[in-house]
Amino acid sequence: MTGQKPFLIIVVIIIIFILGLSLIPVLFRARTSSTSSGGSQGGGNGTTLYKSDDGGANWKVLNNFVGGNISTMTFDQSSQKQILIGTEARGVWRGDIFGERFDQYPGGVGEGARVFDLIKPTTEKEFIALVLFMNRGRIIKYKDEKRSELFFTPLEKYAFLKGYRTKAGFLRVIGSDGGFYESRNNGATWRLASRFQSGLISMIFNPSHENQVWALDPRGSFYISIDGGASWKDLSDSLRDFPGANDNPTIFIDPRTQYLYHGSRYGLLRSTNSGLVWEKINLTLAPEILPITAIAIDPHDSAKIYVAAQNQLYISDDGGVTWRGIQISPSGAISSVLINPVNTKEIFIGSRK
Template identity: 25%
Template sequence: MPILFKYSLLLSPLVFLSGCTLPGAVTVTDGGVFRSTDRASTWEPRIFVDTVKNKPVTIANTTILDMEFDPKNPDILFVGTGNKGGFKSSNAGEKWEAFGPREGALNLIAISPKNSDEMYIARGNSVFKTTDGGKNFSNIYAESRGVAITSLELDLLDSNRIYMGLADGALIRSTNGGVSWSIIKSAENRIEKIVIDPRDSKKIYVFTQSKGIFKSIDFGANWIEIRSVLSERFTDSLIFKDALLDPSRSDTIYYASKYGILKSTNGAADWDALALLTPPGSIEIFSLAVDPKNPKVIYYTTPGKIYISVDGAQTWSIKSLPTSQSVKVLRADPRLGDTLYLGAGGAISAGKSNNTFGF
């Protein structure tokens, strides 16, 4: 039987007796969520939770690990944090309320595109499912070896098909909404991100921490290893930072590595390096985003800065980020192309991967 846990989405006032930020968290005062409506020129914090004893309670001292939009209404956002569980906003981040577990890390969130009440969350070595928008969750997977779940994705054309990657390189799939699971691939290296083509979900890309990319064109039955085409041309390009598909062009992929940012327009068969303002390998790239309304608009974050191109990476401008923390979560609003959300938290240091786990 699944393990059930039930809770109210309303936070208890006792949680907030320690003052203006959530207690029990790491000492971060400029973390949480920020929003820009003008392509990163200006930012405003989106951190408010409640007012208790005339003091604002915020998520400014949380580390944001994941952020997802409700597929039917992008004003509804969900975030997972490294220390205080999950939060939900119904008004574009103006106010947040508790979602899912209230303590510890909520690492990953995946939402069904057809029914946004159906969601999956991963924390540690377990996956939980809700079918009522987060009021109740059942534990549908627990990794018996204690290996962390590092990536979680749904097939957007069939949300009963779920993929998750583990820290030891195992790729696991369910085809029945989490009732049963099977290992379909061993990448033999930590899986950092799974990307599924939203127009043709037979195409799956698995990005590993340092052993390159694996691609399937048949739902994971067979795999193509994409390694030498990267390593032979681009030094340190196997070391993953972030990756995404162009939202308007299926076979166009952006891949941020220790080398820099690479782009493929033919489904990862061939790659070219984007011309950046910094030399290859000279700066750590944390996260990527592409404007869903205009794919020529590209963003990436580095320590303290965000780089913006409006002409397909021909030229770049630089803006300062509104936080001293690392920004490993960057999302473009799927409806409003000029609007960005970033999730901050965690001291900036060299060598960190795109996923951080708070357990």
């Protein structure tokens, strides 16, 4: 029996060593999904989705999402328990707000599709996506696991970039070809409401006055329509005193106040009169990390503003007077900030690597 003791000790040591090796991946996953104060840990290669449960003070990585670069996000408006995520190359994904499971949609809204926008209202069972699929822009309706193509660009490499649905059910979208298109019968037929020779890159509308629309072209020129896109007025001169405002611009409207926000390589601007006059909002970020890539405002508190530039998020609780900054990830650029309207402390960030 005494001769067996060294053998038993060796066996025990080997078992402990094997168990230790098996725990390494578990401990690594636990570390990379942890929450940290004033930032986020675990932002390794491929990580593009983050979540805060406390209004942006702390962030955690949602490693279960593997859809790659994120272009847009929205909630399932039937419950706010699911999020829909549009990606730059892997179509539309859905996931629970806890980040435990994410599934990719199939077909024209799935693998290989570049998603530019998801037109509200959206649910996990029904939505309209603006995508570039098989080298052509397409408007795809997904409903009850079936997909139908509502419209496509006549030329390859062009795409529909932004859209919205009115309370009357009209669908309005802009294309990179400069077209402003409208359907009044749920996408069965379409008409060209107007066209910009220089193309279009972005659009927002006023939820309180749905015929009031603003658009940006690739040169950064800024336009307003008050008749649902039939005619337009050039407001670009209102930005001429802000050098760099036409460089990589993004626009956002606060539905509560109807104030406009304009982000660019210049910085952040605000207009209280529909874009006729702008005021500068001083930021604490370094000019080198501009342009601003995303803007969001708390749906219930217009004084709480979120502004993203590169991999950093800046938060103001007093309407832009003071700011605090957080580095969300080691690299990449934030592309989308999504606030839960039911629980505004719950915030999601999508990014590009």
